[in-house]
Amino acid sequence: SLIEAPTIWFDGALVPWQQARVHVLTHGLHYGTGVLEGTRVFATADGPAVFRLDDHLRRLARSAHMLRLPMPYGAEELAKGTLELLRANGHRSCYLRHFAFLGYGAMGLDMRSSPTTTVIASWEWDSPVGSEALRVMTSSWRRTDPNAVPPAAKATGPYLNSVLARREATDAGFDEALLLAADGAVSECSSENIFAVRGGVLRTPPAGAGALEGITQDTVLTLARDLGVEVQVENLLRSDLYAADEVFVCGTAAGIVPVRSLDNRELPSAPGDLTVRLRELYEAAVTGAEARYRGWLTPVG
Ligand code: PMP
Secondary structure (H helix, E strand, O other): OOOOOOEEEEOOEEEEHHHOOOOOOOHHHHHOOEEEEEEEEEEEOOEEEEEOHHHHHHHHHHHHHHHOOOOOOOHHHHHHHHHHHHHHHOOOOEEEEEEEEEOOOOOOOOHHHOOEEEEEEEEOOOOOOOOOOEEEEEEEEEOOOOOOOOOOOOEOOOHHHHHHHHHHHHHOOOOEEEEEOOOOOEEEEOOOEEEEEEOOEEEEOOHHHOOOOOHHHHHHHHHHHHOOOOEEEOOOOHHHHHOOOEEEEEEOOOEEEEEEEEOOEEOOOOOOHHHHHHHHHHHHHHOOOOHHHHHHEEEOO
16 A cells, blocks of 8 residues: 655645645546656665666656657756655655656547646555565566557556556466567566576566666666676577576566566576675665765765
């Protein structure tokens, strides 16, 4: 359940949490015409800091560009609004949701008659998938085809694909769903990117397989290279995951979470050795304990 914070940034003003409301004929509610970001604020020795804020705001702008959604606020204003909100809400650590959607103005598919509503919300949230090793199943739902709706845009409507897959997996008693692209290549999980380790080589599918360009995925690739690990961004088959020494998923909300089994085939270890090393370095990076990654942190101040 959602833990209320004092305020929400709503079209440029801080309003009380319960007053951040929209009309039922909001365009984005009917047609999924919105873009969103999930970002985390971590407790560091110098107080709370936002992890990779600029990268999240850049991806938000890219998503809006792909949808042709007008953005009334630029990245600088959104960054300023984010810090204002965080100072007002006073969290030690939290989850942040930036989103923009076509608001109230007109019904029908034409995008041009509705204004964009922009919101930044923050709340204290534990990982939605937990940190226990996951039992994952391959979904019967395919990842959204890039020529139907671009999965590279982190947009609200396409999340139905993830929601269907997650529900199918949990109904079947699994923790998470793996989605394949139309051609059968491994894409990603419902809200995390996926990695496999075999023979010491770390592999993850490219955006071309219908995966979101995950910021945690990019973080993990950077950390792995810094550890001297060989990394390959390339297409994987589900059998590559069955045959792996270690598999883990990663995302902003989840962090780095080991996979225990895929389609009831147990992995040899969960967490595996590299997963543990990456998780420790990730933890040090997001909390500012590792000086070389402090450039990724924006102090709330
Ligand atoms: N894939 C999907 C479909 C997601 O929703 C997310 C969460 N944003 C991710 C991957 C992981 O992305 P990130 O590391 O940027 O949170």
